[in-house]
Amino acid sequence: MAEAARNLPPEPLTVEAFLAWHDGTDTRYELIDGRMVAMAAPSPDHSVIAGNVAVLVGSKLRPPCRIVVEWGVPKGERTYWQADLAVVCRPWRPGEPPPAPRALVEIVSPDSADHDHGKAAGYREIDGLELILLVHADRRRIERWVRDGDRWIVTDHIGRGRVELPPLSLALELDEVYAGTSLEGA
Numbered sequence: 336m337a338e339a340a341r342n343l344p345p346e347p348l349t350v351e352a353f354l355a356w357h358d359g360t361d362t363r364y365e366l367i368d369g370r371m372v373a374m375a376a377p378s379p380d381h382s383v384i385a386g387n388v389a390v391l392v393g394s395k396l397r398p399p400c401r402i403v404v405e406w407g408v409p410k411g412e413r414t415y416w417q418a419d420l421a422v423v424c425r426p427w428r429p430g431e432p433p434p435a436p437r438a439l440v441e442i443v444s445p446d447s448a449d450h451d452h453g454k455a456a457g458y459r460e461i462d463g464l465e466l467i468l469l470v471h472a473d474r475r476r477i478e479r480w481v482r483d484g485d486r487w488i489v490t491d492h493i494g495r496g497r498v499e500l501p502p503l504s505l506a507l508e509l510d511e512v513y514a515g516t517s518l519e520g521a
Contacts, residue, residue, distance in 0.1 A: 403420065495509050
């Protein structure tokens, strides 16, 4: 770990310099106002929830839409966030700028809740983005943010039930999202 710390580039960084840099480890980083911030390793429940949502949403999408894991979201010249999942509905080739996502998903842990809510607020400015899901890893709760013209409508889904995802013409059952986690029977 000390080796990685010695290899950090001088800050502040631009998004371009951040994307060109690699420390030779598996550590994941985000760029916040030109400063690199290491991301904590996901909990087992976080990983299972992300996998469940990826399968549940990805299996219902039709081309060219597809689910992408760990989608990078540039925000200006000095910020680059990492979303847990994205739905992208435009084809693109390596070397081309990635298209704007249609939907973004963050798996929220107690330690990341403030940061993830701040990211979601920033995501709302992305042209073409229609849906943001904040899926909590410590309780059965999904916050759904849906674009409605110039405004966003936020609804909370807590416990059991179904979360409609109108921009994607599909729905998620909370029991399926939380299957295989410590919250499965809660």
